[in-house]
Amino acid sequence: xxxxxxxxxxxxxxxxxxxxxxxxxxxxxxxxxxxxxxxxxxxxxxxxxxxxxxxxxxxxxxxxxxxxxxxxxxxxxxxxxxxxxxxxxxxxxxxxxxxxxxxxxxxxxxxxxxxxxxxxxxxxxxxxxxxxxxxxxxxxxxxxxxxxxxxxxxxxxxxxxxxxxxxxxxxxxxxxxxxxxxxxxxxxxxxxxxxxxxxxxxxxxxxxxxxxxxxxxxxxxxxxxxxxxxxxxxxxxxxxxxxxxxxxxxxxxxxxxxxxxxxxxxxxxxxxxxxxxxxxxxxxxxxxxxxxxxxxxxxxxxxxxxxxxxxxxxxxxxxxxxxxxxxxxxxxxxxxxxxxxxxxxxxxxxxxxxxxxxxxxxxxxxxxxxxxxxxxxxxxxxxxxxxxxxxxxxxxxxxxxxxxxxxxxxxxxxxxxxxxxxxxxxxxxxxxxxxxxxxxxxxxxxxxxxxxxxxxxxxxxxxxxxxxxxxxxxxxxxxxxxxxxxxxxxxxxxxxxxxxxxxxxxxxxxxxxxxxxxxxxxxxxxxxxxxxxx
Amino acid sequence: xxxxxxxxxxxxxxxxxxxxxxxxxxxxxxxxxxxxxxxxxxxxxxxxxxxxxxxxxxxxxxxxxxxxxxxxxxxxxxxxxxxxxxxxxxxxxxxxxxxxxxxxxxxxxxxxxxxxxxxxxxxxxxxxxxxxxxxxxxxxxxxxxxxxxxxxxxxxxxxxxxxxxxxxxxxxxxxxxxxxxxxxxxxxxxxxxxxxxxxxxxxxxxxxxxxxxxxxxxxxxxxxxxx
Numbered sequence: 004x005x006x007x008x009x010x011x012x013x014x015x016x017x018x019x020x021x022x023x024x025x026x027x028x029x030x031x032x033x034x035x036x037x038x039x040x041x042x043x044x045x046x047x048x049x050x051x052x053x054x055x056x057x058x059x060x061x062x063x064x065x066x067x068x069x070x071x072x073x074x075x076x077x078x079x080x081x082x083x084x085x086x087x088x089x090x091x092x093x094x095x096x097x098x099x100x101x102x103x104x105x106x107x108x109x110x111x112x113x114x115x116x117x118x119x120x121x122x123x124x125x126x127x128x129x130x131x132x133x134x135x136x137x138x139x140x141x142x143x144x145x146x147x148x149x150x151x152x153x154x155x156x157x158x159x160x161x162x163x164x165x166x167x168x169x170x171x172x173x174x175x176x177x178x179x180x181x182x183x184x185x186x187x188x189x190x191x192x193x194x195x196x197x198x199x200x201x202x203x204x205x206x207x208x209x210x211x212x213x214x215x216x217x218x219x220x221x222x223x224x225x226x227x228x229x230x231x232x233x234x235x236x237x238x239x240x241x242x243x244x245x246x247x248x249x250x251x252x253x254x255x256x257x258x259x260x261x262x263x264x265x266x267x268x269x270x271x272x273x274x275x276x277x278x279x280x281x282x283x284x285x286x287x288x289x290x291x292x293x294x295x296x297x298x299x300x301x302x303x304x305x306x307x308x309x310x311x312x313x314x315x316x317x318x319x320x321x322x323x324x325x326x327x328x329x330x331x332x333x334x335x336x337x338x339x340x341x342x343x344x345x346x347x348x349x350x351x352x353x354x355x356x357x358x359x360x361x362x363x364x365x366x367x368x369x370x371x372x373x374x375x376x377x378x379x380x381x382x383x384x385x386x387x388x389x390x391x392x393x394x395x396x397x398x399x400x401x402x403x404x405x406x407x408x409x410x411x412x413x414x415x416x417x418x419x420x421x422x423x424x425x426x427x428x429x430x431x432x433x434x435x436x437x438x439x440x441x442x443x444x445x446x447x448x449x450x451x452x453x454x455x456x457x458x459x460x461x462x463x464x465x466x467x468x469x470x471x472x473x474x475x476x477x478x479x480x481x482x483x484x485x486x487x488x489x490x491x492x493x494x495x496x497x498x499x500x501x502x503x504x505x506x507x508x509x510x511x512x513x514x515x516x517x518x519x520x521x522x523x524x525x526x527x528x529x530x531x532x533x534x535x536x537x
Numbered sequence: 538x539x540x541x542x543x544x545x546x547x548x549x550x551x552x553x554x555x556x557x558x559x560x561x562x563x564x565x566x567x568x569x570x571x572x573x574x575x576x577x578x579x580x581x582x583x584x585x586x587x588x589x590x591x592x593x594x595x596x597x598x599x600x601x602x603x604x605x606x607x608x609x610x611x612x613x614x615x616x617x618x619x620x621x622x623x624x625x626x627x628x629x630x631x632x633x634x635x636x637x638x639x640x641x642x643x644x645x646x647x648x649x650x651x652x653x654x655x656x657x658x659x660x661x662x663x664x665x666x667x668x669x670x671x672x673x674x675x676x677x678x679x680x681x682x683x684x685x686x687x688x689x690x691x692x693x694x695x696x697x698x699x700x701x702x703x704x705x706x707x708x709x710x711x712x713x714x715x716x717x718x719x720x721x722x723x724x725x726x727x728x729x730x731x732x733x734x735x736x737x738x739x740x741x742x743x744x745x746x747x748x749x750x751x752x753x754x755x756x757x758x759x760x761x762x763x764x
Contacts (some may be wrong), residue, residue, distance in 0.1 A: 034758045129575040129583060143726040146763065150738040157742075158757030162750050166743040174739065177726040187627055187710025189679060189717060196718035207762045217684060220580050224687065225713070228706050232624050240571070262571050295576040331558050331605055335578045410684055414659070415579060418603055529571065532564040 004420055010328070010429070013351060013381055017390050017427045020353040025345070025395045029358040037365050044368040044375070046288050047318050047467075057517040059510070060310050060450070065317045067287045070300055074307050075514060076525035079244045080267065082504035085258055087247060090271035090502075092238070094120040095493040096486070097256060097272035099243040100302065102130025103219070103475065104458025104482035105278035106226035109235045111486025117493050119235050119486070122270065124242035124262055124528055125297050128227045131280055131436075131459060132478055134295060135219025136338035136411060137203065138211040139479070140472035141176035144200060147208040149173040156473055159205040159362045160438075160466020163315065167445040168464045172473065172480055179479040180212060188225045189214050191408075201343040203471030204323075205362035211472045216338050216409040219475055241268070242301070242528050246275060246309045246454065247502050254309065254454035255499035262528070271502065273493035274453045276485045277302040277311075281437040281459040282319075284530040290434040291334025293322055301526035302460035306441045309506050311449040314462040315439025320469055323348075323366035325433020327381075327388025329419045334433040339363075339471040340409060341391060345399040349390040349427065350379035356389075364468040367432040374431065381429060388429035397424055436474060438465050447485035453492060457485035545591075545611045559586055559601035559612055573616035579603040582688035582702075585615040585658060598656040598690040618689030620700040625707070632711040634673035641704050644671055646697040653691035653701055659684045663691045663701055670704050678705060679712035 005011050032040070042048050054071040056064050066074065096112045098105045101123030112119035121127060142152040152173040157164055180198075184190060191199040191213050200209045214221035230237065240262040247269070249255040256271040279302030283294025292298070303313060324337040342348075342359040348366075350356050350373050357369045370389050374380030380387030393412075397404050405413055405424050416423050440462035447455045458478045465473060514520070540555040544562055551566040560574060575583030584601035591609030601614060623640040630636050637644060644667055653663035662681055669678035682705035691701045729735070745753050 031762075034754075125571075125575060126583065129581055134576045134578055134580045141723075141726075143720075143723045145722060148738070149730065149735045150742060151760075153739060153742050154753070154757055154760060157746060157753065158760075162746070162754060162757075166746040169746075170739055170743055174730055174735065177723055177730060181723055181727055184720070184723070185714060187712075187714040189683075189709055189713040190720075192718060192720060194718065196720040197722065198720055202763070207760050209763055215683065217580070220686070221683075221709075224706060225710060228622075228710065229627070231622060232626065234624070293578070295578075295581070296570075296574050330556055331561075332578075332603075411579070414684070415603070419605075529569075531569070532561075533567050533569045534565050535567075 006420065007383070010383070014426055016353040017349050017392055021392060021395055021398060024347055024349065024355050024392065025398050027355050029355055031358050032361060032365065040368045040372065041364060044371045045364055046321055049288065052288050053317060057519050058513045059307050060312045067317070067319070069285050069287060070282065070303070070316065072521040072523045073300060073304050073525040073527055075519050075521050076523035077511070078308070078507045079260070079524055080258060082507050085267060085269065085504060087269055087502040087504065090256065091268040092120060092270040094118045094270065094272045096274050096276060096489045097122070097270050098276045098278060099257060099305070100278040100280060101127035101237060102278065102280050102458060103132030103223055103226060103478035104485070106230050107479050107482030108276050108278055108457055108486035108489065109230050110226065110233065111483045112490040113233050113235055115487060115490035117490045120238065120270070121230070121235065122238045122241050122243055122259055124240065126239050127230065127237045128223050129295055129297060130223065131295055131298060132219045132475065133223040134293065134336065135475045136216040136336060137340035137343065138213035138218045138472045139180065139475035140203065140206065140210050140470065141180045141212060141476065142173060142208065142210050143177040143180065143198065144208065144210065147210055149176070151208055152176065152210065155205060155207050156470055157466065159470045160468050163466035165463040171445050171484065172464055172477060175480040176476055179476060183222060183479065186225055186229055188222055191215065201340065202360055203339055203343060204360045204366060205470045211343060213340065216340055216411045222475060243305060244526060245504060245507065246305050247504060248309060248506055249499040250501035250503065253452040253499070255502050271499060273496040273499065274455060274489040276455040276457060276489050277306055277441065277460055278456070278458045278482065278485065279460050283434045287319055287434055290321060290432070291325060292434040293325055293334060293336035294434070297529060299527040299530060301528060302456065303440065304526040306449060306454065306456065308510050309451050309454065311451045311454060312442040313440065314442040315467060316462065318438040318467040319434060320363055320436035320438055321367040321432040322435035323363055323370055323432055324391055324430040327429035327431040328383045328385055330385055331419060332415060333385055335415065336433065337391060337412060337428065337430055338409065341393060341412060344396045344404065344408060346391050346393050346395050349392050351381050352379060362468055362470065370432055383429065386431065388431040390427040391430045392427040393423040394425055394427065436469055438467055438469055446488040447481055448488065453496065455485045455489045457481040542606055542608045544606050547613060548611065553606060557606050559604050559606055560584055562606045573601065573614045577602045580686060582686035583616065585688035585690045586612060587615060588612045598658050600658045600688065615690060615693060618693050620689050620692055620703050622700065622703045627710055627714060632675055632715040637670055637673065640707065643697055643699050644704055647699060648697060650696060652694040656690045656694045658688050658690055659686060661685060666705055667699065667701060670708055675708040675711045676716050678708035682708065
């Protein structure tokens with residue numbers, strides 16, 4: 004039951020039309036309809052929310068205003084204050100970030116026989132990977148193929164991705180699933196071993212593999228366990244605050260900061276991998292976020308300051324179904340799997356207003372339209388939202404389906420007295436994913452020598468919109484890929500000499516020449532949620 | 538006027554608005570969290586918390602990000618707990634009873650007090666999954682423990698010193714790798730890819746993506762979608 008009587012009343016309308024709505028097969032939008040909808044309602048199209056960069060390799064490019072402030076912010080350190088001559092850590096491959104990509108990278112680098120080390124500002128596994136609920140794509144069924152997966156991913160991303168990255172993503176996908184399974188990751192399977200797969204928004208085949216609705220958690224905790232079993236050093240509560248270069252301008256380590264004592268440390272490495280994840284905690288355009296606490300765009304800042312080119316950073320993913328109510332879980336992710344299993348999106352009148360399995364950008368825009376221009380949203384103290392009719396799942400698949408397939412959702416709402424088996428839930432888009440990032444090659448190399456990037460921080464894989472299940476896939480495929488190539492490069496690289504932070508002075512000079520002073524220090528490291536005014 | 542509640546963070550009294558979670562209440566009180574805060578969505582186990590309501594006997598455990606504050610709540614967070622994680626090579630171990638005996642023998646010292654189950658922040662039947670582990674029934678242990686976020690509260694309450702989340706982690710890996718049925722179509726597809734049977738088709742798509750994107754758009758907009 005909802006604590007607000009009005010919501011219980013409105014939910015009755017949804018219940019009355021449930022059987023009729025469940026039987027509907029809402030039509031898909033045409034390409035033109037989608038384009039118009041996006042231009043009018045998608046947050047990426049709100050020009051006043053973006054700024055043009057005046058310094059750095061992407062000078063002239065457009066990025067969200069808050070990100071521009073950080074990219075053009077001041078370093079946390081003064082180069083003169085850091086002694087680079089006596090490193091605290093020496094390793095072959097330095098991996099910044101302990102999420103799915105960083106952990107996969109570490110395992111492959113270790114497998115290749117080089118010394119790998121992970122630094123992470125929180126704990127290994129405190130990452131968006133841990134929170135991915137719905138699943139991971141791979142074209143491994145007989146009616147599917149990597150080519151079909153390619154068309155879905157490239158088209159879903161508005162034909163803006165780098166073809167060689169999409170190729171890698173889709174052709175390495177089955178192997179990624181196999182690799183995980185061999186590490187002991189559990190997947191939902193039939194008794195004969197056949198993978199239980201469903202649709203995601205924008206997929207043309209049912210290729211979403213899952214481990215209930217803890218898919219990312221199951222993957223992340225297994226990768227973490229494997230990293231620990233291999234004895235790979237994990238330096239936790241230690242953030243990278245600046246990349247170090249060698250005398251030839253190649254990446255050669257990082258300046259680290261203990262998050263608790265603020266002590267500065269120096270790590271020297273032959274190659275460096277940035278796998279710091281996304282930026283949901285930037286709360287672009289005031290949106291709530293489904294992201295973990297540390298998603299503050301640090302990797303983009305670290306890379307940008309040493310000259311790594313970025314791409315598509317003006318495009319963000321707003322997950323269509325963030326929690327719209329209650330306030331305690333406002334913005335938290337309601338997995339797309341809820342819609343994969345048959346729940347439809349319904350407005351205040353009980354009408355199904357779209358096919359629930361359009362791509363995320365289209366679905367989010369459609370929900371925003373329903374709540375604004377069409378005024379068919381449901382008003383709560385937190386703003387407007389639409390219904391996601393979860394009881395429809397059990398109407399279609401039978402009782403017990405929700406507990407078995409989406410237990411995390413049942414638990415999350417259950418804590419606030421809402422039984423998603425019996426009552427519909429309220430959803431509104433939430434900031435979910437950074438579609439772009441550091442520009443990489445299909446070997447995860449950035450435009451700076453010996454600097455690699457993988458996972459959400461990298462760009463070019465998903466174009467301007469990512470499909471559900473392609474992010475867990477991305478972190479595994481490209482995390483491993485970065486490990487393989489960063490290890491190979493480390494093997495042919497001598498221990499770097501004459502380390503320098505001169506790039507900071509250079510960047511500062513460029514900023515003052517351009518007359519830019521954003522007043523910000525970056526990377527941000529953590530959001531500022533403590534109440535200041537009393 | 539907001540409805541304000543009295544909560545005691547590490548024993549110190551603060552007034553916070555009703556409706557906050559323990560985590561947001563701490564931030565309302567002015568804490569800049571570094572420890573004890575991870576995903577903020579109930580998946581990572583970073584914010585294990587123990588609380589007691591003023592003048593009540595019962596001790597509760599929860600995740601701070603998933604629990605609403607109550608009047609008179611005495612809160613202590615448990616941002617880290619020293620779980621024992623044994624090192625093993627997943628390729629070399631076997632899913633037999635001996636492996637648990639070898640790596641986590643303390644599970645056989647369980648006295649059946651059920652404190653683990655009572656304190657589970659995910660409301661799992663923790664003692665039951667340990668019982669499955671004792672008997673080598675790793676598939677059942679994996680299923681029963683599946684929603685574990687490894688926060689460690691169970692272990693903090695265990696008189697036998699068991700690291701339940703790590704026992705369950707081992708059981709799930711054994712189950713995922715050795716016990717659950719193998720997937721035939723997955724192995725087939727990996728082989729097909731390695732044999733290069735999709736190479737030509739993918740190369741064609743890649744070339745069109747650069748030279749003739751209209752054709753790819755047409756393919757995308759008119760592709761058949763599985764029912």
